[in-house]
Amino acid sequence: MANTFEVPQPGNELLKKADQVRFASIKVSQTENHIRIKALNFMADYLEKNTKEILDANNEDYKNAERKGISNALLFRLKLSKEKLNLGIEGIRKVGELADPVNQIQIKRELSKGLVLERKTVPIGVLGVIFESRPDAVMQISALAIRSGNGVILKGGSEANLTNTAIVNALQEGLFESGIDKNAICLLKSRKDSMSMLNLENYINLIIPRGSNELVKFIQENTRIPVLGHADGICHLFIDNEANLEVALSVALDSKIQYPAACNAIETLLVHKEIAPVFLEKAIPLFNSNKVKLIGDKRSVELGLKYEATLEDWQTEYLDLILSIKIVDDLDEAITHIRKFSSKHTDGIITENLSAANKFMNEVDSAGVFHNCSTRFADGFRYGFGAEVGISTQTLPPRGPVGLEGLVTYKYFLKGNGNIVKDFSYGKAIYTHKDL
């Protein structure tokens, strides 16, 4: 719990803003479904209307960033083309079409005569979102926040300040048009504010970081506010001795190269010693021809790999065309390795042996445990959630890919007619506990 950096206490201006968002969030949380849908449509409309202003602002940001010499990768993420903007607008409308996550009744129970308990989903309150560059994130996350009845405090990279301001202005106009307090969406602009957010535990109920592993790790270590997300994504695929060789090769390749920078791409391949010679004989040229650098343990080097792995390789999320390979004696060794090095994101097994598959899926304690398919399926859209808030690698819910349901919590509503507990102590009243 060492702080490498002192997170500043929020100043008065930030506290005032946070209070405005909190106040607005109470109002949003009370709006009916159709109002929130209307708000999203107006938000999309105003982004369309303000297209020119937004793209001009982005041009300005881009030119300033170029002048400052920021990296090409960052410049690429900063650039908001008309197409990217339109995709964002389309995305907002789509979030409007998703089922309302609020006011879902989870429990309805008569506790005693005239005393009825309801557990209903309610918005979390205020979300704090910290993201790097990528102005499209502002649109997506604001849409998700309003759809789920929450307020949101946004802090983007300062290099995108003009763009983000133009976008948030349009979003606020949309909110206003639908009768919702425009303070429900708030943009912070200084880096100091972004860090102070981490100390706003009385105002912000959930932090959602969107950015590098380092950013997420820093946030997780420097706030008492719950954080939805994950730092590392060290995913494994285990090729069992009873694997179908063709499936093994195809899934291993897809899991690594389909999009190597994704968190659900594999970093380590574990191979059963009995299948290792025949698997590697085919896998090595296949990975080579796809420009994947293979780094392996001693045994796999003996079977033809060029580079020998160190402890660090099992702990590294390459996010690149690099794959570490380890040959294991059996399923148990594979599970033990995964339990030790996995970041509990997604781990898979390739086997035709159902009991091996079951053992693997039950004993590996990751958010996703996959059998005979690519780890790249670990994603909210692919799971059918419609929208993804993020992927959580913590053990407690929400876990794995999180859709709108990650932006609501629940509350117990108890309605009586004067019921008191004393009456139960001498039999005047009794518990019925009847689900309604």
Place this chain on the structure above:
Amino acid sequence: MANTFEVPQPGNELLKKADQVRFASIKVSQTENHIRIKALNFMADYLEKNTKEILDANNEDYKNAERKGISNALLFRLKLSKEKLNLGIEGIRKVGELADPVNQIQIKRELSKGLVLERKTVPIGVLGVIFESRPDAVMQISALAIRSGNGVILKGGSEANLTNTAIVNALQEGLFESGIDKNAICLLKSRKDSMSMLNLENYINLIIPRGSNELVKFIQENTRIPVLGHADGICHLFIDNEANLEVALSVALDSKIQYPAACNAIETLLVHKEIAPVFLEKAIPLFNSNKVKLIGDKRSVELGLKYEATLEDWQTEYLDLILSIKIVDDLDEAITHIRKFSSKHTDGIITENLSAANKFMNEVDSAGVFHNCSTRFADGFRYGFGAEVGISTQTLPPRGPVGLEGLVTYKYFLKGNGNIVKDFSYGKAIYTHKDL
């Protein structure tokens, strides 16, 4: 985030123990429902068989504690009578009768042809339980842990070490008899270990503190492991101007005096200014005759209260026959006061006006929002959960009284036949997203 005390790093012996529990917990998590039920019954049987050893050990602890001059309250909680032990044994059998929280299917969905996603509840892993005195807690929490397929590391007050050891021995004999690794229940005995537990984030998935507000607060501030529980329980009751006077008096009294040391007892009564004169005229003598000390704001002092409240009173959980009273101008002022001072445990309103009740219940963001009934109903048993792990005042789930469902999480199981993501990029495969 200031540490007033350095939490020690776990030593090798503790790490070894924790690893044993983690290993055992994997095995427990795979056991079928009937095995876990059998284990609870054997645990109860062995406690019965070992009654003499356990009571003797408790006598010894008690004598040592007396000699050391520990407080009467602590002595009272330490004392394990035959009746208390039998109640604990009975409790274990009852937990066995509750529905299995594990392996509940929450989502079953075809993502694409031959690719099926399941979300199932799974045990959390290893629970870390820190409690003061009260040897009965060992029985209850061990039963809940095993019922939900978890391992548990227990640390009780050192004054109950002999008792706790005797109890855990019996519980482990029961586990062993049912074929479960006895290391699934582990007792730590030194205070150093108890504190080091807070740094076992790689071994413990959830901390459950059972003890004073100070203990809970200390734990919350000194661990990165999720904590299930709450420190303060500052509950409010608001008497609206449209309250039924009789209901208001009866519920206010019950909420305060039925068990003042409980977390769900009220500490502050908010009274609408229009009903205040007539309400206080009857309430003051009623509370006086029940020995409740009333401390009020200026306006309620003008209406007959003897003691004037300071800011501190609105922030204090008295846990005693003391009640603070504040007169408010309207419903909004009551809600604002509650949002500011409530610990988000349980807050209630007394009114015959349904729209006032709804506004209150929607805008107060506490785990429990009650209408025309006593706050004392906020309790897992009364809610019909059968057993209570604790009451959580955090915003995210699990929230409010938590039953066995608080001791499980979920995992995504994805089963395919070689499905790869690449095939979806050029139309060879499509997403069907069909719930099964």
